[in-house]
Amino acid sequence: MKKTTRVIRQHDSYDEIGGKKVRTLNPPRYSGSTILFDSYEDFLQANAGSYPGVCYGTDRLPTQRAFEEALVEFEGGALCRAFPSGMSAITHTLLAFARSGDQVLVCENSYFPTLNFCRKILTQYDVEIGLIPAAVGADIENYIKDNTRLIFLESPGSNTFEIQDIPAITQIAKARNVITVLDNTWATPLYLQPFELGVDISMQSVTKYISGHSDLLLGAVTVNQQYARQFAKFYRIMEVHAATDDCYQALRGLKTLAVRLRHHEKAALKLAHWLQTQNLIDKVIHPALESHPQHALWKRDFKGSSGLFAFTFTRDYSDTELAAFMNALQLFGIGYSWGGFKSLITAGCYPRKAGLVTANKTVIRLNVGLEDYEDLREDLKQALTRLAC
Numbered sequence: 485m486k487k488t489t490r491v492i493r494q495h496d497s498y499d500e501i502g503g504k505k506v507r508t509l510n511p512p513r514y515s516g517s518t519i520l521f522d523s524y525e526d527f528l529q530a531n532a533g534s535y536p537g538v539c540y541g542t543d544r545l546p547t548q549r550a551f552e553e554a555l556v557e558f559e560g561g562a563l564c565r566a567f568p569s570g571m572s573a574i575t576h577t578l579l580a581f582a583r584s585g586d587q588v589l590v591c592e593n594s595y596f597p598t599l600n601f602c603r604k605i606l607t608q609y610d611v612e613i614g615l616i617p618a619a620v621g622a623d624i625e626n627y628i629k630d631n632t633r634l635i636f637l638e639s640p641g642s643n644t645f646e647i648q649d650i651p652a653i654t655q656i657a658k659a660r661n662v663i664t665v666l667d668n669t670w671a672t673p674l675y676l677q678p679f680e681l682g683v684d685i686s687m688q689s690v691t692k693y694i695s696g697h698s699d700l701l702l703g704a705v706t707v708n709q710q711y712a713r714q715f716a717k718f719y720r721i722m723e724v725h726a727a728t729d730d731c732y733q734a735l736r737g738l739k740t741l742a743v744r745l746r747h748h749e750k751a752a753l754k755l756a757h758w759l760q761t762q763n764l765i766d767k768v769i770h771p772a773l774e775s776h777p778q779h780a781l782w783k784r785d786f787k788g789s790s791g792l793f794a795f796t797f798t799r800d801y802s803d804t805e806l807a808a809f810m811n812a813l814q815l816f817g818i819g820y821s822w823g824g825f826k827s828l829i830t831a832g833c834y835p836r837k838a839g840l841v842t843a844n845k846t847v848i849r850l851n852v853g854l855e856d857y858e859d860l861r862e863d864l865k866q867a868l869t870r871l872a873c
């Protein structure tokens with residue numbers, strides 16, 4: 485049975501009323517700080533750390549567990565834990581594994597707050613940070629040192645869309661006993677299966693496609709068998725709490741993810757192809773286009789593409805000129821984040837050492853939502869006329 489079918493099933497614990505089960509399709513939303521024990525004996529067992537049930541509100545209530553279990557089914561791996569945001573998932577993963585004296589290698593196209601946390605916080609704990617090129621592959625060998633503990637990858641990067649050769653990296657990392665972590669938010673587990681490519685730990689900003697409606701923040705980390713015990717223990721000690729309502733919405737999101745993603749994918753590809761034909765546009769940066777420098781890697785490793793991509797203009801426009809274009813858009817909102825139903829636009833400069841795709845040009849990023857493709861194209865078309873002169 486396909487994962488997308490398995491996720492659409494009834495939950496199996498029900499209250500009874502009048503001797504009959506109340507069989508809702510969705511699970512109840514458990515919330516609570518205090519969880520009562522049946523007896524003093526159970527309480528003593530909890531004190532001793534050997535109570536098998538839920539002891540407290542931070543002990544992963546059933547709604548959270550249901551989401552984590554569903555995500556493990558999608559992503560693979562041995563164990564999943566939910567976090568209050570994607571960023572919280574990232575910082576906790578790095579703190580769980582990096583130790584004083586270690587080196588952590590981070591891909592230079594990673595989400596900016598990830599890089600910022602490494603540079604500003606991890607270094608305070610005497611963790612050395614090394615930057616690796618956005619399109620790193622077997623050359624990872626040149627960056628691994630005796631004290632390298634962990635490699636953090638994001639493929640494709642969510643602003644500049646370089647792809648890393650994940651199997652080449654994980655093969656070398658395994659031989660050198662280095663942990664690999666992948667930020668798999670762009671592809672979601674439906675379009676990239678990280679554990680099949682040898683990744684040890686995969687994370688999702690659930691805020692994006694899995695939640696899909698721009699109304700919550702949530703993160704998730706899935707780890708393989710090798711690191712499951714260590715990560716579960718760390719999570720428990722940190723007393724992380726992911727809100728029940730957010731886990732509930734995320735579980736609901738998983739059920740419609742495949743259908744939504746297919747729409748995002750198709751509309752984004754059509755827009756990308758159309759943008760390529762426009763005079764004002766220089767490069768369209770989308771891994772599923774043959775013009776993308778690592779298109780072959782994308783084709784080999786990914787099962788599809790999502791709705792986030794970018795383009796650059798032929799000319800360098802001033803902010804005032806760009807404002808005329810951005811402000812003219814009716815359907816694309818100007819705002820951070822992505823993966824939701826509404827189309828969004830952002831712009832930025834991303835100087836990369838290995839400057840593959842973008843050099844120092846302004847990169848315009850589109851989050852293609854669930855609107856009709858033709859409406860989105862017409863919106864871009866009319867806004868582009870503001871730049872033509």
Ligand SMILES: *Cc1c(COP(=O)(O)O)cnc(C)c1O
Pocket residue numbers: 569570571572595638642667669670689690691692701702703821
């Ligand atoms: C948004 C994002 C995050 C952080 O997720 P939040 O839930 O917003 O904290 C991490 N990685 C990538 C690639 C993202 O786009």
